[in-house]
Amino acid sequence: MNALAIPRMNEGAIDLMGRLEAATALEPQAKIATHHVLHGGVYARTILIPAGTAIVGALVDIPTTLIVSGDCTVALGDGRTERLTGYHVLPASGRRKQAFFAHADTHLTMVFATSAKSVREAEDEFTAEAHKLMSRQPGHANTIVVTGV
Numbered sequence: 001m002n003a004l005a006i007p008r009m010n011e012g013a014i015d016l017m018g019r020l021e022a023a024t025a026l027e028p029q030a031k032i033a034t035h036h037v038l039h040g041g042v043y044a045r046t047i048l049i050p051a052g053t054a055i056v057g058a059l060v061d062i063p064t065t066l067i068v069s070g071d072c073t074v075a076l077g078d079g080r081t082e083r084l085t086g087y088h089v090l091p092a093s094g095r096r097k098q099a100f101f102a103h104a105d106t107h108l109t110m111v112f113a114t115s116a117k118s119v120r121e122a123e124d125e126f127t128a129e130a131h132k133l134m135s136r137q138p139g140h141a142n143t144i145v146v147t148g149v
Contacts, residue, residue: 004082006066006074006092013077014059017097020075021056030055032134033141036119040147043122046109047134049102058129059097062112066092070106075099119144 009017030053035046049055049072068074068088073081075098083103092110100108116122119142123130135142 004084004088004090006090006096006098007076007078008093008095009077009097014095014097017056017075017077017099020099021097024054024056031139031141033143034133034135035143036122036135036145038114038116038119038122038144038146041113041115042111043114043116043119043126044109044111045122045135046107049100049106049108051102051104051106054099054101056099057097058127058132060092060094060110060126061128062094062126064092064094064110064112064126066090067109067111068106069109070102071104072100072102072106117148118146 030050032047032049032055037044068084068090069086071085073083075081077096100106112126114122114125116125119135123133123135127133130136134140
């Protein structure tokens with residue numbers, strides 16, 4: 001593991017990621033399933049990015065913990081990219097919009113404390129761009145575990 005922290009992005013970096021998102025939206029879209037767990041006041045959201053796939057995520061407004069397992073390159077928004085190989089648990093600031101390219105199959109899990117009682121509430125809590133989330137798109141595969149604890 002390394003000591004990388006995912007930084008808060010300035011408006012220019014967020015705009016750049018938005019332009020990248022718009023450009024990649026013109027390409028065929030990968031079907032990426034989302035696994036949600038809402039348990040004990042914690043929301044965890046996991047996706048598998050298949051090897052050779054690039055994604056741009058929604059603007060994340062709140063601090064989270066990001067767990068990366070695999071081999072990917074992440075755009076940090078300040079002109080830097082970082083290749084992450086193996087398993088990493090990273091502090092990730094709020095106000096960030098990440099782009100990832102998976103060199104090999106890569107799991108990403110985002111985790112944060114919440115009082116949400118549903119996945120929809122948790123998604124709305126972490127981003128104002130919830131309507132863009134893959135998990136909200138028609139035909140998207142979601143696995144949902146909500147314990148009520």
